[in-house]
Amino acid sequence: MKEILSLDGVSYSYQLDGGESKKAVDDVSFTVHEGEWIAIVGHNGSGKSTLAKLMIGLLFPEQGNINLFLERLTQENLWELRSRLGIVFQNPDNQFVGSTVQDDVAFSLENNGVPFEEMVTRVHNALAQVKMSDFLDQEPHHLSGGQKQRVAIAGALALQPQLLILDEATSMLDPQGRDEVIQVVADLKRKTGLTVISITHDLEEVLLADRIIVMNQGKVLTIGTPTQVFARGKELEAIGLDLPFALKVSGLLREYGMAFDGEHMTEEELVNELWTSHFSK
Template sequence: MRNKLVEFRNVSFRYGEEQPWVLKNCSFEIYENEAIAIIGHNGSGKSTIAKLMNGLLFPQEGQIIINGRNVTHDSIWEIRQDVGMVFQNPDNQFVGTTVQDDVAFGMENRGIPRDEMVKRMNETLSAVGMQEYRLTEPHKLSGGQKQRVAIASVLAIFPQVLILDEATAMLDPRGRTEIMKTVASVQEERHLSLITITHNLQEVVQAERVIVMNQGEIWDEATPREIFAKRTELREIGLDIPFVAALSDELRKTGLPVANEVLNHEELLEELWISRSTM
């Protein structure tokens, strides 16, 4: 049975006393080595959840527990030993004068031995395709290259919880796929919890569990297959469904017996093959 790593207990948050609540009485749990996707329309509260987990914000109501510790002003430095976060805008987290300095920064703060630092730097920069840029100044990189370095910097510290807040938004489809493969490999190797806040539906499909936010509240929480089976309800709150799921709906309208739960190309091809075999 997996241990609980993250727990939100009736958490509410707003950006000022006169402002509306961004989160309202949110409660959920995330376990070791679990891949979670958090989705919702703009302003639904999903990015606020990420900042609360990392101690960048603190709730006005409720409790947040990371690896058995309450997230407070006194515990945030310990919390950040366990929680790594990659922001949507990579410029927000660059601190080094070169790519390798930036990747080394977090490891130096944690007292990681130099030999291990060099090893991790080589592995993570190679994994995100940025090894040849290690002596480049970050401001000279493209947006996608900056995001790769930001991801490498967080992966290098091997956190127990890794939060990707729209972290692949600036990458092209191929780069996005490569980064998510790298992250999945690290998750499996290090048994970390992966929390992906994203609009990319393919990333959502790859998660074990999905938390759907709507107007600051948890609208639903289930597997991707169960969530995307609620086609009409999702569209009513302003969310889309995967292209393959939409295509399977159209194919069913033509009379093909395609299952309602199809989520990826492989499953759709299998359904079409079965349909062809039975015709």
């Protein structure tokens, strides 16, 4: 698979009051390939936010290299490489600059010199992809939280990015808003092969990922599929991470002597096995 992003021995430290330094990211290496959904998780202070800033060039590593689209990320090529990224942050209100939804989605295209006719097409296509075509002339600040994030995603998609980065993009939303945004991204990845990196606490989002990167104290603790990572349940709980509800319930049932075929990441999987293996006989 084509390499989209790679980090090789990346480290970064913050300067604290008094002149001391604190290493926020410590010798981190991993590679993201085209079409993958990668979820980056970890407790507060694990290095996730710093990692996000490094990946989009808001910070540059003290040690190691970051390669975007097979080019080393530098001050010289930052803006060219960043133009091939779509970025959605935690609070959509901080990203809105247009007076209407379509103006807001068009803003980054204007900045990139996209011709007007092409810009109109891209705006309409991007809003259609996130099911927000009926809100073209609405003021963004009058939308619900989930709708705002869908508009923010449309703004990123209008740039036709090779990589979409979601930095805690669902953390401020209610359950319905989170479900809306996660479903939009999942549909886009399935239909277009979009490469996605999500920095998140949301387990529903994590379970959709192809691979999970677990951060702890600035280092990579483990990388693997959701099944591989959550199989290390006790270790994850020890560093302050939660486990999927279905996994916790199946673990408790095992303690009471109930046998299961493998691990269950979702409630649907757990209910199906309980019904077919234990209650339908």
